[in-house]
Amino acid sequence: MESRIDLQKTKAVIFDVDGTLYTQSRLRKKMLFALLRYYAKRPWRINDLAILHHFRAEREKRAGYAIGNLEQAQYEWCADKGDYTISRIKQVVDFWMFNFPNKYLHACMYPGVKAFIDTLRQHQIKIGIYSDYKAADKLKAMHIEADIVVCSTDEKVDQLKPSPEGLLHIAQKLGLKPEECLFIGDRQELDGECAIRANMPYLIVDKKPFSKFDFYHKLTLPLAQLVA
Numbered sequence: 001m002e003s004r005i006d007l008q009k010t011k012a013v014i015f016d017v018d019g020t021l022y023t024q025s026r027l028r029k030k031m032l033f034a035l036l037r038y039y040a041k042r043p044w045r046i047n048d049l050a051i052l053h054h055f056r057a058e059r060e061k062r063a064g065y066a067i068g069n070l071e072q073a074q075y076e077w078c079a080d081k082g083d084y085t086i087s088r089i090k091q092v093v094d095f096w097m098f099n100f101p102n103k104y105l106h107a108c109m110y111p112g113v114k115a116f117i118d119t120l121r122q123h124q125i126k127i128g129i130y131s132d133y134k135a136a137d138k139l140k141a142m143h144i145e146a147d148i149v150v151c152s153t154d155e156k157v158d159q160l161k162p163s164p165e166g167l168l169h170i171a172q173k174l175g176l177k178p179e180e181c182l183f184i185g186d187r188q189e190l191d192g193e194c195a196i197r198a199n200m201p202y203l204i205v206d207k208k209p210f211s212k213f214d215f216y217h218k219l220t221l222p223l224a225q226l227v228a
Contacts, residue, residue, distance in 0.1 A: 005182060005201055005203060007125070007182070007219065007222065007223055008223075009180075010125060010180065010181065010182045010201075011125060011126060011174075011176050011180040011181065012125060012126035012127070012128055012147075012170075012171070012174050012176055012180065012181040012182070013120055013125055013126070013127060013128070013181070013182045013183075013184060014127075014128035014129065014130050014167065014170055014181055014182065014183045014184070014200075015127070015128070015129055015130070015146075015183075015184050015185075016129075016130060016131055016183075016184065016185035016186060016187075016191050017129060017131040017133070017135045017138055017139075018131065018133065018186075019185075019186035019187070019205070019207075020184055020185055020186045020191075020205055021109060021110065021113055021142060021144065022105055022108040022109045022110060022113075022142065023108050023109075023110060023207075023210055023213075024108075025210075026104075026107070026108040026210065027101060027104055027105070027108045030101075030104045030108075031096075031100075031101055031104070034100065035049065035096075047082070047084075048092045048096070050081075050082060051078060051082075051084055051088070051089055051092045051093070052092060052093070052096055052097070054077075054078045054081040054082065055074070055075075055077075055078040055089065055093050055097075058074070058077035058078055058080075058081065059074055059077070059132070059160065062077070062160060063160055063161065063162060063189075063190060064159070064160055064161070064162055064163050065159060065160040065163075066158070066159040066160075066163050066165070068158060069158070070152060070153050070158050070159065070160065071153040071155075071158075074153070075089050075090060075093075097133070098133070098134055098137060099137070102137055102138055102140075102141035103141065105138055105141045105142050106141060106142050106143065109142055110205070110210075110213055110215065110216060111210075111213050111214070111216070111217070112213075112214070112215070112216030112217040112219075112220060113142075113144075113216050114143070114144075115216065115217075115220050116216040116217075116219055116220045117144060119220050119223045119224050120223070123223060126147045126148075126174050126176075127145070127146040127147050127148075128146060128147060128148045128149075128150070128170045128174065128181070129146045129148070129149040129150065130150050130151075130166045130167055130170055130183070131150075131151055131152070132151070132152040132160055132161055132190075133151065133152075133153075134151050134153070135149055135151060136149055147174065148170055148173055148174060150166050150169060150170050151166075152166055154166075156169055157169055161190040161191065161193075161194045162189070162190050162191075162192075162193035162194040162196075162197060163194065163197070164194055164195075164197035164198035164200075166194070167181070167183060167194060167195065167198040167200055168198050171198075171200070178198050178199045178200040179199060179200065179201065181200050181201070182200070182201050182202065182203065183195040183198075183200050183201070183202040183203075184202065184203050184204075184205065185202065185203075185204060185205070186204060186205045186207070187204070188204050191204065192204055203219075
């Protein structure tokens with residue numbers, strides 16, 4: 001797919017977040033130790049781990065969900081798997097998924113991400129973000145600014161990948177055609193399929209070992225050699 005992409009003709013690059021801007025393997029190791037430390041001292045709250053498992057698993061089972069009210073439905077799916085209240089699920093998910101990990105994200109970013117985004121800016125190429133999960137706080141933690149940030153649970157999207165609604169919404173808000181944008185993700189079955197359904201060019205991150213990761217460097221180099 002990469003050989004067909006011409007960034008000189010691209011007017012916006014849209015990024016997925018988890019696994020695309022940072023390596024999840026590094027983050028998961030840090031989170032595992034944090035979870036073990038926390039619940040070793042609070043064994044009476046160990047059911048929180050089941051909540052986190054079911055929340056993620058039930059979302060994965062419903063790829064492409066487009067029935068409506070996704071923001072609330074995702075918590076109800078989890079509640080149906082055990083004796084959990086919606087308020088407790090939200091509390092656990094907000095803390096462990098949307099807040100606590102953020103302090104680790106900057107150290108887990110893929111090499112070359114910032115340089116690539118800076119180069120896109122120099123060439124007046126718009127930056128978009130489309131994630132199935134809330135991303136605004138994650139971007140702040142990574143010191144990344146975007147022209148538009150969209151989540152699948154946003155009211156105007158309300159659909160999970162690989163539904164193309166999120167990408168189409170971003171293109172429309174930027175005043176661009178889908179074919180004028182490039183979507184970068186990390187999962188062919190979700191991000192790649194989402195782009196295909198939106199008729200948008202896309203790339204899937206080449207997940208080499210962290211020390212050899214050069215995906216963004218390869219994208220930056222030809223752009224950096226051009227006069228902005």
